Amino acid sequence: MENVDYFLKNSYIPIYGVTLLLSLYKYPKYFDSRLKYLPIIFFYTLLNEFLGYLINNYEEFSLISADAYHSYNWLIYNIYMLIFYLYFYYIFRFYIEDLKQKRNILYGAIFFLAVCMTNAFIDDFSKLPQVYSYITGGLVLIYCSVLYLKKFHTIDKIFTTKENLLFWLSTGLLVFYSGYLPIKAIRYVHTIHETPTPPIVKRIQFILIIVSYLCFIIGFLRMKRRLPK
Template sequence: MIEEFIETLNTDFIILPFYFIVWLASVIWYRTYYDTVLKYYPIYLMYTLLTELLGYLVKFTDSFQLVSDDRYHWYNVIIYNIYSVVTYSYFFYIYWKILNDKKHKKWVLYGASVSMGSFLISLFFQNPHYSHLYIAELISALILLSAIALYLKEKFQWNSFKSLKYNLMFWTSVGLGIFYAYFPFTLLFLYWAPELYTKFHLHDWLIGLIFVLYGTFLVGVIIHRRRNFQ
């Protein structure tokens, strides 16, 4: 199985070592944010790494299969559908906790309910074992972007960029904002216009943005200062 894993290694998964580096950094600097809203950050990063690893094993080895139909033995979509629900829930919770304005908190709470509801409704129209939940992803990404915008609005009202550049949550938000402004639309192109998805190399752009996302995570973990977190 190990030989098969090495032989089938492709550019999609050169990101795996980078995931590990970011997770390792989050553990090394954990003492500086262990009692903040990001206290579960290392667990989330490890979950991401394990999700990508399992997704790779299902797609490129015969030892793992998540669907009953052997024709689709390489389908790993269910892993990423579950990951999406966990990811959106996690970051909605973070922004709900960290926002100061009670009205903004309510908006995030309502948005999170709409997001989870959209995933639930999607189950009646799409099989999560065989299809990405595209519409739910798009709705949830737009709501997450709104939560990020509310957070940045509050931060810039009371802080200068000079202080924010040492804020771990700021860097996390920048990375999430860049990535989720792009990611859901790639799924829509993949579903409704696969020829354009291929023609414009949107998958390669997606891999590049994953590096940007986790690059900002890494920068934030390394340069942040505890007193600048909030």
């Protein structure tokens, strides 16, 4: 089991890097579409993880001067959460054609921002995870992903998905957030009761990251057509 844990722990950063490289390599296929900022999002993800590691392990990179909080890196993750969610809401709202569904996504984004403001009053945005915001935003993103994937519910449409980048992005997002939101809730409960989180939870998290990013990689490898602007 230690070998499995070592593999999982050291796999997700390389897979972030591979995804970033593929997003740059395939950029001519979607540079004029609404997905043109994907490489920035993937680079930001990789940079955020690296910075989070430095803050957590090296006191000189601390964002908070107080000794008790010098290893806290929640500020960068909370900012990342806002940017990541809002970017994909914007993407899905553009590519989903139904007007009612577009409005629902807009309402979901507004509700998410309202929860973010409320959560920031409950838990310090710079020092603590914004659990309510994260779960709310994740549920809205799951909703968006499901709406988009419903376009491919018929057999003839399924065969066209291999070249559809957003199909694979939606699948990866759906896989990750469907599995990770319960993990987020479980960790929050353990934090409240000051009990340790079972090691299997961390393993599942790494597996979800790997599977979701493999979906992204498949999307980049298979895409051939340009997406509409």
